[in-house]
Amino acid sequence: MKKKLFLLPLLVLPLLVAGCKTMTYTPRVPYPGIPEDPGTGPGGDDPGEPIEKNMVVNFYLNYSNSDTPIYTMEWWSLKALGECPEEAILTDADAPDPLYPKFLGYSEYPSSIDESHLWDFANDYKQSNILNLYGIWVAHVQ
Numbered sequence: 001m002k003k004k005l006f007l008l009p010l011l012v013l014p015l016l017v018a019g020c021k022t023m024t025y026t027p028r029v030p031y032p033g034i035p036e037d038p039g040t041g042p043g044g045d046d047p048g049e050p051i052e053k054n055m056v057v058n059f060y061l062n063y064s065n066s067d068t069p070i071y072t073m074e075w076w077s078l079k080a081l082g083e084c085p086e087e088a089i090l091t092d093a094d095a096p097d098p099l100y101p102k103f104l105g106y107s108e109y110p111s112s113i114d115e116s117h118l119w120d121f122a123n124d125y126k127q128s129n130i131l132n133l134y135g136i137w138v139a140h141v142q
Contacts, residue, residue, distance in 0.1 A: 051076065056130050059088035061096055063110035063134045077128060081121045090135050100137035107136050 053074035071088040095101040105118040
């Protein structure tokens with residue numbers, strides 16, 4: 001019985017010591033923030049220093065044809081694209097399937113039956129290294 005009482009503090013002591021330490025996380029690479037102007041820094045030490053583009057945006061004809069993008073570009077994470085690039089603009093004439101001839105727009109989701117999940121180029125952004133946008137095609141628009 002005395003051995004058990006002696007071992008109890010030895011088991012609890014490391015837990016108490018570990019719980020008392022406070023650790024602060026220091027990232028290896030500081031977060032640059034959201035660029036106000038994509039060509040310049042976030043207003044830190046040198047606001048004129050350019051920020052590297054840190055995201056790849058892939059535009060696909062649709063989810064079924066997502067093996068090869070129709071257009072790829074580099075962009076800034078957390079920054080809206082503003083507008084669809086000219087090289088990625090699709091029209092109804094580009095329809096991959098004659099049963100779905102109407103192009104609604106691009107979406108981050110593989111499919112959509114209405115315009116609720118379409119990518120808003122003026123306002124939508126993503127915090128990621130890769131953004132895949134798929135063309136959404138429907139049979140008809142209601």
